[in-house]
Amino acid sequence: MGGNSPCASCKLLRRRCIKDCIFAPYFPSDDPQKFVIVHKIFGASNVSKMLQELPVHQRADAVSSLVYEASARMRDPVYGCVGAISYLQNQVSELQMQLAVAQAEILCVQMNHESLMPPSETDLHHKSYLLQNNLSQIPDFNTPSNVIHHSPSPL
Structure with missing residues (x-):
């Protein structure tokens, strides 16, 4: 975001929001709870690393998944999603x-x-x-071809 209004991450972590802040596009300042939950479960450092490893076009989906998983973990710490x-x-x-x-x-x-x-x-x-x-598909058991002959078995 940069300048006047820091993103939710920078606001929570009390740092200056730089122009190319990795969190700014995904954690806007008007929705701080989204970052609070993700930070509590995964930590800001881990989220930053995950986002940096992804191509830009996949980051929004990854953040949505992280928010969902973090919310699920808050509700159910054992099983989560x-x-x-x-x-x-x-x-x-x-x-x-x-x-x-x-x-x-x-x-x-x-x-x-x-x-x-x-x-x-x-x-x-x-x-x-x-x-x-x-x-016509039911076998006729009276015809010799369908009769099974048993020979006495030797004792």
Whole structure:
């Protein structure tokens, strides 16, 4: 930032904000809490090193990730982001299960509805066709090719 208003980092650390301050573009003075959290978890020196190692076009995303991880660590010092991800994965699993149950219930209602209605000519033709095609795929166990012969095993 330089000059009149130092960035949140320089303000917190009580230093002069230089023209090419690594923190200035990502930690503006009007949002000091963002830097306070990141500084408390990672330390200003480590954040500075991380940002310097990244290309400029990736730094904003890295800062967003650092802020998110630091906030998660403040809420849950043991698990941090992993705890949040685990919670969300469990929620997705529960919702998928609820969706499967709802879909099964819809299918049951549809089948009950179909059984109450008299079948149309097209339905009968379609069901007959499916039955014939599926029956042709079932092996006939009475034919000699499908009969399994067991020879007595020697004792």
